[in-house]
Ligand SMILES: Cc1cc2nc3c(=O)[nH]c(=O)nc-3n(C[C@H](O)[C@H](O)[C@H](O)COP(=O)(O)OP(=O)(O)OC[C@H]3O[C@@H](n4cnc5c(N)ncnc54)[C@H](O)[C@@H]3O)c2cc1C
């Protein structure tokens with residue numbers, strides 16, 4: 001699979017270092033929930049393309065919800081309509097349709113889960129540090145339950161699971177590993193699917209930068225074997241970050 005020059009349609013600033021980048025792409029508009037694309041600015045610095053989950057797709061376009069973290073995401077945030085990026089995708093295994101799972105999202109981890117909720121029946125729970133009306137507006141129609149950790153008495157999205165959704169048949173989680181570990185203390189690992197969002201380079205299975213420790217001493221490649229895994233297949237005793 002090759003990178004394609006891809007036209008930026010819009011950059012929407014949501015505040016709190018979050019923005020949505022919308023691009024024009026027939027290929028990416030056919031992405032399924034759980035899939036991602038790698039994006040580069042087509043220059044030497046930063047050289048390595050960065051992976052982003054598809055947040056929404058269809059009608060010849062795809063949207064990505066991005067949090068500014070380091071150099072590449074800061075440069076992406078400064079693009080404007082009509083600029084060109086290099087995009088490769090859709091990559092990764094799509095999430096199958098499950099029977100009404102509870103989706104547990106931490107921060108920008110909401111991107112692939114919101115896309116899932118747009119396509120399939122599910123209950124979306126989202127934990128954010130502080131209110132972000134711009135982000136919540138993009139989720140309208142999905143009826144998410146949002147909890148703000150630093151306001152209104154606080155609490156995390158896992159507290160919400162414990163209080164209101166403690167015995168669901170399936171949870172699909174995407175967020176910081178600390179959130180995932182807390183979830184696994186609250187519900188049985190057999191009922192948890194995790195979308196892993198760590199470091200990546202090639203995005204197509206050759207460099208092993210994305211290797212995730214698997215049970216039995218082996219590794220799984222997030223880019224080709226993931227990005228979603230059964231929690232019971234991941235070896236949490238080895239470093240994940
Ligand atoms: C499958 C998947 C889906 C993701 N989905 C999303 C999403 O929807 N939204 C979102 O905001 N984030 C998502 N992420 C995380 C996102 O890819 C990172 O936040 C992003 O790569 C940060 O890039 P940066 O340059 O801004 O940050 P940095 O922290 O500067 O760099 C990111 C990583 O690249 C490495 N790196 C930097 N420069 C180089 C270099 N020159 N050579 C080699 N490695 C280098 C760094 O070590 C670091 O680990 C996803 C990650 C994965 C794996």
Ligand code: FES
Pocket residue numbers: 199200201202203204205206207208209210211221222223224
């Ligand atoms: S990113 Fe290179 S093998 Fe996964």
